[in-house]
Amino acid sequence: MELDEGDGRLLEALQQGLPLTSRPYEALGRRAGMSETEVLRRLERFHAGGWINRMGLIVRHHELGYRANAMMVWALPPERVSEVGRTMARYPFVTLCYRRRPSPPEWPYNLFCMIHGRDREAVLGHRDRLVEELGLHGIPQEVLFSTRRFKQRGAWYLQGGGRRPERPAAAGEA
Amino acid sequence: MASTDSEEGGGGDGPVRLSALQRSLIDGFQRGLPLTPRPYAAMAEALGVRESEVLEALRGLQEARVLSRVGAAIRPGTVGAGTLAAMAVPPERLDEVAALVNAYGEVNHNYRREHVYNLWFVVTAPDADHLEEVLRDIEGRTGLSVLNLPLEEAYHIDLGFPVQWS
Incomplete structure (x- = not known):
């Protein structure tokens, strides 16, 4: 189309x-x-x-009481990424799950998922469950909690090229 | 103004109190907005209330900042170009660099995260050249390098988020 x-x-x-x-x-x-x-x-x-x-x-998760928001990243062998990603995406606490191109050596991680929880313990508990149930012991991973939200709104894919950068005062959330 | 909401701790602002109708709207209509001329009337009918009550409930959600908008989640990778970008910003420069990044219309999410890579943002643009230009511009203006982590495969079909109303 x-x-x-x-x-x-x-x-x-x-x-x-x-x-x-x-x-x-x-x-x-x-x-x-x-x-x-x-x-x-x-x-x-x-x-x-x-x-x-x-x-x-x-909706905004934070305002609904989901105060802990983490990006969880995993460095999987390339041949395992798709299978693990598809399985991970089915867990209800996983709100996004993407394979991204890594940028070694600074950034070896190739699988990203977003997890929202009411608190940090809940999020870490979800991580442990993924490790256990998907057999991810020994796979390098990190949990990046967000501590501040500077901006959150819908994507503007199609705006014209000539308007950039916006004045900072116009850059609030939608 | 650029928002600098604290994500956790402080402030003591508990979760927003919602009405039963507002919860039903969140439970039932994160997807499947009726494609009929009067969608809010159709939602009202499904929930056994009046259209005016649905509109009022949605306005309340918007004022409480729970509702970003009634709209569409566009599938990533289908329209235009997008990427996830990260920067390792010296802590004392974080506010300055975050404000600079926020000011781009192409940036729609921008978070501080606990990591050496402490600033994470999503950039979308009409095409790949435009996207690349934004990343280079940010690097040039901040003197910091930007990690570019483009999407290769999406495993999650975004169907909204099941809220546990405990």
């Missing part, structure tokens, strides 16, 4: 989220210069084409 120019305008309009009004798709269409019907048709296509994982409430 190819992105056409209308898709691009709609994705850009969507980055700000839907307004909390009775006809949000109509309002989105006004931003993107198309009708409500066309917005809905394109969104169906985005879902079908797998461009959109989900549409709905995008």
Whole structure:
């Protein structure tokens, strides 16, 4: 599936989220210069084409009481990454799980997962369970707790190139 | 203003108190937002309340900062280019460098983490050249090198997060 120019305008309009009004798709269409019907048709296509994982409430874990947020990284032998990654992703406390290109020697880790917990002990307990149940004894790993959030908002993939850098005052969270 | 929320400890701000309707909205609609002209009315019908109550509950969640937005999670790697980047910033320069990184529209998440690599941020851009340009620009302006860790494979299908309401 190819992105056409209308898709691009709609994705850009969507980055700000839907307004909390009775006809949000109509309002989105006004931003993107198309009708409500066309917005809905394109969104169906985005879902079908797998461009959109989900549409709905995008929540902040921290404000829901999940105060401990850790990035857990593992240095797996290349041939094991996919299998372990797929299994890890099925645990409910794993909110993201990605293979990333390592950058040795500074950064040997190739599997990343995000774990949210109510406190640090909960997160470390989840780590121990993964090591045990996936047989990851001896695999180099680290847990990087986040201690401060400087910025969190939706991605802006499609903004024009000429606006950078933003004035710092405009860089708040969505 | 650039947000500098403390992630843990201090402040004594407990979890936000939510209504039963707000919890139901979080439990039921992190995905599957109805693709009909009046989605909030359809959600209200599913939950046995009025559309105005759903809108009010969502506005409350937004004011409490629990709700970032009602919108779409775009699958990484399908639109534009993105990467996870990390920097080892001397502690005394962290605020300065974090503010510099935050100021880029291309940066959408930026966290301090407990590690020698203490600043972690996600960069997205319309294409790979633009992305590379942002990383070089950050290196040039800070004099620090940036670790570039592009995605190779995503194992997680983002279906939202099951909240344990204990």
